Amino acid sequence: MDIHLLIDFGSTYTKIIAVDLEREEVLGRAQALTTIEHDITIGLDNALADLSRDCGFDEGDVQGKYASSSAAGGLRMAAIGLVPDLTLEAARRAALGAGAKVVCAHGFEVDREIIGEVEGASCDIILLTGGTDGGDKAVIIHNARMLAGSTIDCPILVAGNRVVTGQVREILQAAGKTVATARNVLPSLDKVEVEPAQDLIRDIFITRITDAKGLSKARDFTGRDIVPTPMATLHAAALLADGSDDEPGLGSLLVVEVGGATTNVHSVDDGRPSDAQTIVKGLPEARVKRTVEGDLGIRYNAPSIHDMVGEETCQARLAELDPSAAGQSMDLQAHARALSEDVGYIPAGEVEFSIDAMLAQSATTIAVERHAGTLRQEYSVVGAIQVQQGKNLLDTKNLIGTGGIFKYGRHPEKILQAALFSPTNPWSLKPTAPNAYVDGEYLLYGIGLLAEHFPAKALRIGKKYLRRVSLEESTAG
């Protein structure tokens, strides 16, 4: 046996999957409560003991260990830029693509009030951008001075106008801040260059945040760097779509990950318009893109989903999922509040499972709508023309659902249907007819952890364990 352990330190649970790479099989899985406050290895050892007992292996049989973490709040970042659609957007993309949660994002000159918000947001890294190379200098210098005068003590990553990077660094260092500098995220108006900033975000996460978050013992255990969980999922998405040297991928895809606090959406697709006549607006889009919705999650944020969608629509969706719920006159608002207060809650009975699915459906609808591009119509001399903003995902070939709800919940295909193009909102460029898969083993992060070292094997395991589902409306009955 060629056993490898894939560990994820989640905010609530530490999960381990054991895979046999020789036979390309999942041997088993276990989970225990994450114990990051005291010693992260306690929870890890608990899960490991269960796993080795269930699968019958000793630690000596283990050939490799890999871990990701979203524990202790994950990687929390603030993004500061100049124009919201330009450097601020590029900064947000840099942070999201590095697996961060963007907890504040501000353009133009920040004031005391905004600084207060950033101070209170317990950020791990602040990404400071503004101006193209040779462009605006005044705003990034103003914002650096404001940060210098703040109580913020996390590292500040400067990736703005190259001409004043040195000056910005001096302002921050003179105030005792920890500063790193990278190439501009928007060196010219038509070029987004987030990779250098992302490399530094990863370095900072590994060198500083791993220790600060109590993850150093986890690193000692695996003998390698811990990566932010969303980064692992993004790697898995890219591998599944594009394949490895000796194993073909599935083609373009969209991954929806519904969690308790957030909903992540990953797309691997060029996102170009369906026809040559369509005009594309906005910053150039990356083929591999991640967005995360901090207000959409089926436990912590169940009330915010309920409020956004409204009681009436929630009831209608629930009745559709579970006709028996219609007669029970559930108070969904109260239920959503209860879920947010007991985030480890496991549904009791069919109706409560359906409520979970309804919340996940609603989160998926909104999250994919925010991720996907839009189309609008304008009129010109030659008649109507279509204008696309963001990524066109109409022709995306695959759709994958992942997260606890797809492993433990019901109605996975109904949740995935919410990611599809809808004739009632034809301007949102969501996938029309993708092949749909459910990550019923909650394996995707593990595929991402293996991707760097064993791409072909990781890919084959992924393809083997993703379960194909049909999104056709059932014609039975």
Next chain:
Amino acid sequence: MLSGNIVIGTIGADAHMIGAWVLQKALTEAGFEVTFLGAVVPQEDFVNAAIETNADAILVSSMYGMGILDCEGLRDKCIEAGLKDILLYAGGTLAAPLELERNWPAIEQRFGDMGFDRVYPNTVKVTEVIAALKGDLGMND
């Protein structure tokens, strides 16, 4: 510090150069330093030329009815490039001809919302543009 430098070109996929050409000729004669970019000019080229020449104004010509689309976002790019106070004028057949006739106030409003300082229909005289430009730049003394 005013330079009297002006950048002129026809924006987007539009190959009609004549409007912009007439303007550059008239503005040069009126004593402005004109950088003429020709036709089929992307937004980025207007901004880059303005940075290089330390221009006071960008005059955008559009003759094929898609001016609104082509001009959207130009002010944002100017801000990012350190040109937040630069004057932006647009002129020409900025929308479908019928639209131009019927809905001029709405078109003017839309350009205003997009951060343009002045907008002209295709019937404007160059003398009017020059007078406005001198006024906006405080060059009348």
